[in-house]
Amino acid sequence: MQAHRELSDARIVGAAQDQGRTLIFHIGDHKTGTTTIQHAFTTRLVRIGGVQPLYTASLSHNHLPQLFRAVLRDRNSPTAEKGRQVIAGLAAKIAASDAPICVISAESFEGFDPAGLRRILDEHFAGLFDRIRIIAYVRPHLQRFVSGYAERTKIGILSGDMESFFQTCLAHDVFRFAPRFRKWRKVFGADFVLRPFVRTALIDGSLMTDFIRSAVGDVPFTVDPTDNQNESLSLEDLLRVKYLHAQIKGRSEKFHHNYGWALTRMLGDMPRPETATRIRLHRSLAERAAEHFRPDARRLDEAFFPADRFLEQALSDDVAAACELPQLATAEAMFSPSEMRSLDLTGRLIAEMLDNGKTPWAEHFHRRRLEHLHGAES
Structure with missing residues (x-):
């Protein structure tokens, strides 16, 4: 008798929606409200079906991707050994808890190989759950470009302006979403849920409502109010x-x-x-960036949002909202x-x-x- 069930046997997506134990595995993307979701769960503000979900991190689970990669690629390294210990500890906490829902959230899984995650879940976690849901959000390209520029500047990775950041995006093919998300769906099928990080598309206009409903369906839940934990810098x-x-x-x-x-x-x-x-794009850069990202936006809409075309429509809206001239890019020019x-x-x-x-x-x-x-x- 096997010690665990394979994920293919653990799926109960189409039936018994309100029965069994659920793992919600939230994989990002970056700059799609991940901090808001993580803070709500780690500060125990959420109740689903009257019960607090199990959330084992003090902030996020962003330490897991590196450890998972080591376990998958180099079983004899010290990092791989640490990874196995962390996985065993996490599985033990889940097994010891009677919470019907467990949430793991790490936007650092954005670039992770979905087949690798499937293998980790099959080997270490599938027997602990009846249902596993992989959830991601995607932010429209130009908005993600601006927020990515601001985030990288905030944490000291970038020292240039938006124009130089765009050249980096071109050189390294950054923010190309469609191939990546198609891989996730190919590996996880109906267990993978991609949602547009567009306010008008969120259920009730609320990220937390959208996240919970997309993960567990129409189950009663409450989320206590909290301050915005990652408000954008001016x-x-x-x-x-x-x-x-x-x-x-x-x-x-x-x-x-x-x-x-x-x-x-x-x-x-x-x-x-x-x-x-x-912080805003200027029109010339917005137009060039929109032209560059449009094929990817079209492919993503065709695969995931064919009725609404969220990503392609956002490109047009964001170009129209751009300012005319480049914003100042140094403190010396501003102050x-x-x-x-x-x-x-x-x-x-x-x-x-x-x-x-x-x-x-x-x-x-x-x-x-x-x-x-x-x-x-x-």
Whole structure:
């Protein structure tokens, strides 16, 4: 007798919708409200059928993709051994819980091989569930381009402007969605659900309602209110963060990631200024980007949204909403000499404090983010 059932035997998508145990595996994409979903579950704001789902992460499960890859590719490495331990621990927590729904959420699965995830689920988790649902959201191309530019700038990966970022997208074929999502559907079939991250397309105009309904159907649920956990930075604040990243060059990507999140959290705690500029594409770039992304938008609509054509329509709408001229791309161009002096002083002070070297600052910034989310006592 097998120790677990294969996923093909565990599927109960078409029948017994309200019976059995369900794993909701949320794989992103980036910049589609993943932080909102993760914060709602990790802070225990959600009840489905009157019961809190099992959510085992203090923030997200973004540590899993790297460990899963190691388990799949190099079974003898230390990372693979750690991965097996993490998988065993996660499976034990799930087995020990009587929650009928478990949620795993990691937008870092965006670039993961779906066949690899299927193998992991078959070998380690299928026997724990009667139904497994893989859920992803896709953001229209130009909106994803802008949000991706802002996010990469926020965490210190990008130092250029939107034009240079677009050239990078062209060179590396970034934000091509249709082939990737077709692979997910080929591997998981009806268990894979792709939803458009378009407000008018979300059920009741709510991301959380859309997420839960798409995963488990028409089951009663509640979500307690919460603040927006990942509000977009204004252009002014993004340029401040960008400048402060530039003052501490030479540190690791992990450091800049957590440093950027720390700065963003602090800005979010401050009163929002009366005037703030929304980050926008300018028309020339929007038109060129729309032309580049249109074939992919058309293919994705044909495969997943044939009746509504969400992605292709969004390209036209977003070009029409573009501003005429490129926005400023540096703090020096945006701010007065007096404010630049204050920014420079702040940057120099931070750099000197970090050079002390006695505190693991990346871990400190991440810990403060978790304390801000869960409370310092936790």
